[in-house]
Amino acid sequence: MSSCNNSACLNEARRVAIFGGTHGNEMSGVTLVNLWVKNSAEIQRKGVETKPFITNPKAVEKCTRYVDTDLNRAFTPENLSAPGGDNLPYEVQRAQEINRIFGPKESPDAYDVIFDLHNTTSNMGCTLILESSNDHFNLQMMHYIKKAIAPASCLVLLNEHPLLKYSTSRSVAKHPVGLEVGPQPQGVLRSNIFEAMRVILKHALDFIELFNEGMEFPPCTVEAFRVLERIDYPRDANGNIIAMVHPNLQDCDWEPLNPGDPMFQTFDGKTIHYHGSGTVYPTFINEAAYYEKQQAFVTTRREALVASAIRKV
Amino acid sequence: MGNKVVCLPRLPRVAVCGGTHGNELSGVYLVRELLKAEKKVMEKEEEEPLSVLMVLSNPRAMQQCRRYVDTDLNRCFTHAKLNGPIPDDAPYEIIRSRELNATLGPKGNPEAVDLVCDLHNTTANMGLCFIAYSDCDWICMHIFRHLQRQMPDVPMRYIHFDVSNKESYSLDSVGKHGFAMEIGPQPHGVVRSNIYTAMKVGVQHMLDWVRIFNSGTIFEGGCVDVFTMIKHIDYPRDSETRNITAAIHPQVQDRDFCLLHPEDPLFQTFSGETLRYKGNEPLYPFFINECAYYEKGIALSLARKRRVMIPAIRVQTEQQQQANKQEFASEEEE
Numbered sequence: 001m002s003s004c005n006n007s008a009c010l011n012e013a014r015r016v017a018i019f020g021g022t023h024g025n026e027m028s029g030v031t032l033v034n035l036w037v038k039n040s041a042e043i044q045r046k047g048v049e050t051k052p053f054i055t056n057p058k059a060v061e062k063c064t065r066y067v068d069t070d071l072n073r074a075f076t077p078e079n080l081s082a083p084g085g086d087n088l089p090y091e092v093q094r095a096q097e098i099n100r101i102f103g104p105k106e107s108p109d110a111y112d113v114i115f116d117l118h119n120t121t122s123n124m125g126c127t128l129i130l131e132s133s134n135d136h137f138n139l140q141m142m143h144y145i146k147k148a149i150a151p152a153s154c155l156v157l158l159n160e161h162p163l164l165k166y167s168t169s170r171s172v173a174k175h176p177v178g179l180e181v182g183p184q185p186q187g188v189l190r191s192n193i194f195e196a197m198r199v200i201l202k203h204a205l206d207f208i209e210l211f212n213e214g215m216e217f218p219p220c221t222v223e224a225f226r227v228l229e230r231i232d233y234p235r236d237a238n239g240n241i242i243a244m245v246h247p248n249l250q251d252c253d254w255e256p257l258n259p260g261d262p263m264f265q266t267f268d269g270k271t272i273h274y275h276g277s278g279t280v281y282p283t284f285i286n287e288a289a290y291y292e293k294q295q296a297f298v299t300t301r302r303e304a305l306v307a308s309a310i311r312k313v
Numbered sequence: 314m315g316n317k318v319v320c321l322p323r324l325p326r327v328a329v330c331g332g333t334h335g336n337e338l339s340g341v342y343l344v345r346e347l348l349k350a351e352k353k354v355m356e357k358e359e360e361e362p363l364s365v366l367m368v369l370s371n372p373r374a375m376q377q378c379r380r381y382v383d384t385d386l387n388r389c390f391t392h393a394k395l396n397g398p399i400p401d402d403a404p405y406e407i408i409r410s411r412e413l414n415a416t417l418g419p420k421g422n423p424e425a426v427d428l429v430c431d432l433h434n435t436t437a438n439m440g441l442c443f444i445a446y447s448d449c450d451w452i453c454m455h456i457f458r459h460l461q462r463q464m465p466d467v468p469m470r471y472i473h474f475d476v477s478n479k480e481s482y483s484l485d486s487v488g489k490h491g492f493a494m495e496i497g498p499q500p501h502g503v504v505r506s507n508i509y510t511a512m513k514v515g516v517q518h519m520l521d522w523v524r525i526f527n528s529g530t531i532f533e534g535g536c537v538d539v540f541t542m543i544k545h546i547d548y549p550r551d552s553e554t555r556n557i558t559a560a561i562h563p564q565v566q567d568r569d570f571c572l573l574h575p576e577d578p579l580f581q582t583f584s585g586e587t588l589r590y591k592g593n594e595p596l597y598p599f600f601i602n603e604c605a606y607y608e609k610g611i612a613l614s615l616a617r618k619r620r621v622m623i624p625a626i627r628v629q630t631e632q633q634q635q636a637n638k639q640e641f642a643s644e645e646e647e
Contacts, residue, residue, distance in 0.1 A: 034556065035583050063607075121500040185436040185500030187604040191560035191581050241342075244506040265506050267513075288502035291378075306414045 007309040008136050012212045013112035016050045017102055018043065018201065020117045022072050022169045024059025025186040028197045029117025045209040055098060057167050060089060064185050065289055066091055075167035080105065103172040115204060117197060121288045122184035123251040126154040126196055129178025130224065131171065133160055138175050139307035140217045142206045148203040155254060156224040157283065160214035164227055186288055216311040223283055225300035232294040234264055234272060243272055245286045245296055253283045318531060318625040319451060324523050328366040328417050329516055331432045333484050334386050335374025339512045340432025344369055363524050366426065370413060370484060373405055378502050380605055381406055381559040387483045395420060418487040428452065429488035430519055432512060435497035437565040440468030441511055444493040446481045448473040448539045452490045454623045455532050459522045460515055467511050470570060472599065472616065473541045492561040500605055526628055534625040540597055540616035547610040549580060549588060558582055561602045561612060568597045573610045586617055
């Protein structure tokens with residue numbers, strides 16, 4: 001990233017992709033991408049090639065999260081270089097194919113921006129997921145989106161945690177953007193959730209067009225929630241879940257959880273309290289897909305991220 | 314109805330079934346907990362007057378947290394599917410339905426359990442619903458009324474599918490009496506504590522009612538609002554791909570049991586157009602946007618509501634039960 005006159009000068013974002021169906025049962029993204037594959041007028045912007053793409057067609061066809069393994073965890077260096085072709089798990093093959101088309105990951109040929117569309121059963125509202133606090137382009141985009149949809153809210157989740165960060169489909173791009181909208185059950189299409197996702201993408205593409213036309217974006221601060229740790233359900237010796245998210249915590253994504261607050265409720269009605277050292281902001285509370293990943297919710301802390309001014313080279 | 318009290322046979326055996334759909338988790342976890350608690354109760358010395366069978370109906374689907382493995386178990390209980398030869402590679406659920414029929418039935422036979430309560434969840438905003446094949450099964454309707462009174466904060470409805478016993482297809486049709494207890498909204502694969510608690514309390518009140526009934530108490534008559542299913546409406550679909558081309562309209566989403574009038578908005582296409590309800594009578598929608606029904610071609614179901622009078626009931630005396638048995642036997646001889 002070169003610096004000229006206190007702005008970070010970045011290349012134009014010429015190649016943009018919109019991924020749907022990374023999880024085949026998260027219906028907003030599947031529906032939007034199918035729509036745009038048929039008729040892409042809505043996502044066209046001057047000077048940008050925007051490619052809508054279904055990343056996991058077999059999972060979409062079966063309306064399941066994945067066939068062999070979670071595609072959104074599959075983009076590890078090992079997987080991307082693994083030999084074996086047809087013998088590899090389906091999603092590893094898909095990851096290699098996606099890396100060929102939209103990458104290679106970490107090379108200059110990679111796509112500039114990838115939006116990866118997801119739904120969650122958690123009450124997270126509209127959430128933008130950031131993978132690096134140093135991605136000033138993404139920070140400026142997220143700032144633009146938040147301003148554009150105000151007073152409606154769109155929060156930013158930063159997952160830069162060395163252990164909890166994972167190798168996403170979008171990580172193939174130079175600027176990966178996760179878009180998570182909930183609550184929506186898996187396999188269900190809710191029209192309000194669908195429209196919310198659509199509006200966010202509209203503003204995101206507007207930002208890219210403006211940037212490419214030469215608009216300079218002044219320095220700004222973006223409030224974000226930084227992932228701290230994953231909290232699992234209480235389990236018995238056999239690994240079976242023995243308690244549920246407490247009714248006081250259920251649906252309270254992004255609200256403060258203080259030490260001593262109720263956290264879980266056992267099946268026979270006892271309360272288990274949060275005993276962390278300070279106040280945290282939980283999210284991904286009771287996401288269906290995370291039962292098997294040993295996650296009842298993640299804790300975050302609030303942080304103000306600073307974005308430098310940016311303009312195109 | 315008048316002042317007549319209808320006398321009905323005792324209910325010595327009740328089955329509570331969970332996991333008929335492996336990803337409807339309230340029932341899965343509740344039956345698991347009840348099985349654990351049962352082990353403790355067995356150690357006590359007092360005799361349980363009521364025999365309660367706890368059943369996890371579809372263990373393989375539960376293990377994979379899916380609705381079913383090969384085919385929907387809760388459509389396998391018609392007389393035709395339960396009888397007749399099956400191939401060696403029959404779908405898992407067909408084999409399982411015969412096992413369940415042997416344990417809880419056989420359907421239509423005097424050996425069948427007296428009452429089946431089959432636990433389900435739905436992604437639709439339906440609150441707690443009883444789903445039954447009859448609008449004159451006084452046992453089920455009295456249990457419903459009992460739950461309504463004991464749980465006044467839980468929205469509760471009684472849904473009736475007008476299907477003959479021969480054609481009835483769900484697990485609850487195996488018992489002499491039966492109903493599905495359907496609670497939503499809950500995403501599949503998720504346990505929401507408020508939904509779990511409502512189901513747990515509902516099952517407890519049901520079992521309490523059966524014990525009270527068996528002990529001879531008279532339950533006074535009254536009325537129950539019954540929603541009788543009239544028809545289903547599918548999503549508009551693309552003629553080639555069969556993919557849906559519209560979503561449930563925001564004014565209908567989550568408004569289960571709010572009357573839908575002709576010309577009310579029903580769907581919203583992806584290009585923003587409103588499609589309206591074209592029926593000629595106002596009906597009550599339910600199972601609005603149930604995930605599992607996309608593949609069955611159902612966006613929502615529609616019902617008529619009517620008030621049904623239920624008589625006072627009580628358990629038959631020993632004498633009455635003997636007299637009935639003899640009558641039954643002599644009818645068979647004829």
